[in-house]
Amino acid sequence: MKTLLRNGKIFDGSGSEPFVADVLIEDDRIIKIAPNIEESAERIIDCEGLAVSPGFIDMHSHNDWFAPRENNHRFFIPFLEQGITTQVTGNCGACPFGYDKDSKYRDLVGSGIMDITKIKEDTSTLPAFAAAIKNLPVNMVPLYGHESARISVAGYDSRELTEEELKHTEEILEQALIDGAAGLSFGLMYEPDRYAPYEELRRAAAICAKHGKILTIHGRANSAVSTSYNPPVGGRAHNLRAIDEMEKLARDTGVKLQHSHLIFVGEKSWKTVDEALSIIKRLNDEGLDFKYDSYSLTFGASVITVVLPAWYLTMPKEKRSRGFAKLRLAFEIGLTKRVLGFNFNDIMMTWVAEGQETLIGKTVAQLAKEWDVSDLDAYIRLVELSEGHGLVLMHRYLTDEIVLRLMRDENCYFMTDAWIEERGMQNPSCFIGFPRFFKLARENDIPLKDIIHRMTGMAAERFVISERGALKEGYFADITVFDEKTIGPGTSDESRPQGISLVIVNGEIVVDNGKFTGKGDAGQLLLQK
Ligand SMILES: [Zn+2]
Numbered sequence: 001m002k003t004l005l006r007n008g009k010i011f012d013g014s015g016s017e018p019f020v021a022d023v024l025i026e027d028d029r030i031i032k033i034a035p036n037i038e039e040s041a042e043r044i045i046d047c048e049g050l051a052v053s054p055g056f057i058d059m060h061s062h063n064d065w066f067a068p069r070e071n072n073h074r075f076f077i078p079f080l081e082q083g084i085t086t087q088v089t090g091n092c093g094a095c096p097f098g099y100d101k102d103s104k105y106r107d108l109v110g111s112g113i114m115d116i117t118k119i120k121e122d123t124s125t126l127p128a129f130a131a132a133i134k135n136l137p138v139n140m141v142p143l144y145g146h147e148s149a150r151i152s153v154a155g156y157d158s159r160e161l162t163e164e165e166l167k168h169t170e171e172i173l174e175q176a177l178i179d180g181a182a183g184l185s186f187g188l189m190y191e192p193d194r195y196a197p198y199e200e201l202r203r204a205a206a207i208c209a210k211h212g213k214i215l216t217i218h219g220r221a222n223s224a225v226s227t228s229y230n231p232p233v234g235g236r237a238h239n240l241r242a243i244d245e246m247e248k249l250a251r252d253t254g255v256k257l258q259h260s261h262l263i264f265v266g267e268k269s270w271k272t273v274d275e276a277l278s279i280i281k282r283l284n285d286e287g288l289d290f291k292y293d294s295y296s297l298t299f300g301a302s303v304i305t306v307v308l309p310a311w312y313l314t315m316p317k318e319k320r321s322r323g324f325a326k327l328r329l330a331f332e333i334g335l336t337k338r339v340l341g342f343n344f345n346d347i348m349m350t351w352v353a354e355g356q357e358t359l360i361g362k363t364v365a366q367l368a369k370e371w372d373v374s375d376l377d378a379y380i381r382l383v384e385l386s387e388g389h390g391l392v393l394m395h396r397y398l399t400d401e402i403v404l405r406l407m408r409d410e411n412c413y414f415m416t417d418a419w420i421e422e423r424g425m426q427n428p429s430c431f432i433g434f435p436r437f438f439k440l441a442r443e444n445d446i447p448l449k450d451i452i453h454r455m456t457g458m459a460a461e462r463f464v465i466s467e468r469g470a471l472k473e474g475y476f477a478d479i480t481v482f483d484e485k486t487i488g489p490g491t492s493d494e495s496r497p498q499g500i501s502l503v504i505v506n507g508e509i510v511v512d513n514g515k516f517t518g519k520g521d522a523g524q525l526l527l528q529k
Contacts (some may be wrong), residue, residue: 002039006046012457022037031173050484051392053479059414060261062092083435085478086141092190094147094148096129099172125178126527140526147192180528186218194220209253210252211258214462221239223269229341247290261415262406265394268342281411295429309329314375320346332445350426352382442488
């Protein structure tokens with residue numbers, strides 16, 4: 001089967017100037033790029049006036065959790081429709097494979113949407129996971145999440161592991177790397193990785209370095225103050241301390257390191273942007289391989305309890321409403337708001353509970369007004385109504401000014417860090433994460449070839465994804481065709497993307513005229529042995 005893309009403006013993914021040419025595809029490969037190709041093809045698609053680029057690579061995804069599920073299309077379609085053809089998964093320390101098969105903790109691997117109990121097949125090894133995936137709509141580059149091994153060995157225990165347990169954990173993670181995982185990830189803000197002593201992390205990073213693979217890290221803090229450090233307030237900004245810790249790991253092991261989702265949560269963290277970027281620049285100047293990725297949007301998905309102190313969460317319900325508990329809570333949340341720099345109108349509900357759908361899409365402050373109660377009371381009511389499981393979009397992760405600064409920074413890569421929720425309101429990043437980078441670039445005179453380079457050639461190189469990320473003869477035909485004048489979010493950031501006409505994965509047309517074609521098995525699990 002041959003497909004000919006006629007007369008497109010070719011952005012080849014290398015960052016060089018575009019040129020007009022035809023692209024001839026045979027089966028899953030690009031076989032020729034030249035002007036006026038004479039050869040006949042079964043499908044000829046007119047791309048006159050349109051940009052033809054390598055398919056976008058989303059460097060930070062959690063879609064591995066959905067890959068082995070039945071009817072998994074809906075979890076992937078929005079990403080295809082925004083032009084993404086490859087996703088790097090297994091981030092933030094969590095992945096649905098690679099655990100002790102006989103572990104009594106098997107069902108605890110993951111958390112929230114990352115729910116291993118929804119996967120019926122054995123996925124205790126990477127080959128078993130690969131076999132459990134019946135069809136894959138996008139190409140997937142799996143990282144191995146360190147927590148999956150640690151949970152299967154010691155559950156959520158906060159203690160130091162014994163040498164025997166540590167060795168067992170390391171065997172599991174090293175096997176995943178040998179079996180083809182592209183690298184390793186840590187989730188240092190989450191249980192149980194947050195309890196891992198430095199030496200445990202150093203040893204895991206050293207194994208990753210030994211295999212020449214990348215380590216991605218969800219840092220211990222994304223804000224100037226956090227509960228990850230003691231005391232929770234004061235001293236060096238916590239998000240910078242989190243970078244210091246990554247720096248130490250990179251220096252001690254020589255591992256290639258990717259700081260996941262560099263964000264600056266809360267107004268008070270924004271003044272640390274300069275220092276964070278200059279540290280990262282200095283490390284690269286010194287010869288360390290230290291990069292980061294970021295969002296195009298200024299908010300991200302979180303849980304309602306994110307600003308709730310641990311003592312309140314563990315307190316029996318009947319005690320919570322007592323005067324003292326409420327006073328202490330009001331004081332602590334007030335303090336968090338002040339030192340972090342956020343408000344209750346920065347927290348938007350995306351899920352509360354069955355029967356509470358009318359609350360979705362509203363902020364805590366809006367609901368407080370509707371209910372005629374204080375912001376704090378509305379917040380507590382939402383925590384109770386959702387039994388602590390409410391989902392939110394948290395604003396003030398970034399500002400458009402910071403997003404633009406990062407987009408221009410040489411060490412920045414792009415990603416969505418989004419997934420489709422099974423209920424409630426979706427995170428707009430699922431639909432417009434990548435298109436919004438184009439809109440921002442267009443409005444702020446950032447060259448298109450540079451934006452495309454970061455989301456294709458640079459990303460492929462970063463994760464050693466071979467024969468992809470570029471339009472080159474002999475490479476896989478992962479291609480996105482779009483209108484450079486209109487690509488972006490629809491009329492609002494919550495809507496579907498616009499301007500994307502065609503998406504091709506391994507030579508198959510998966511999106512035509514902006515819509516999924518129903519071809520849901522064109523992707524491949526890309527293993528690196
Ligand atoms: Zn993360």
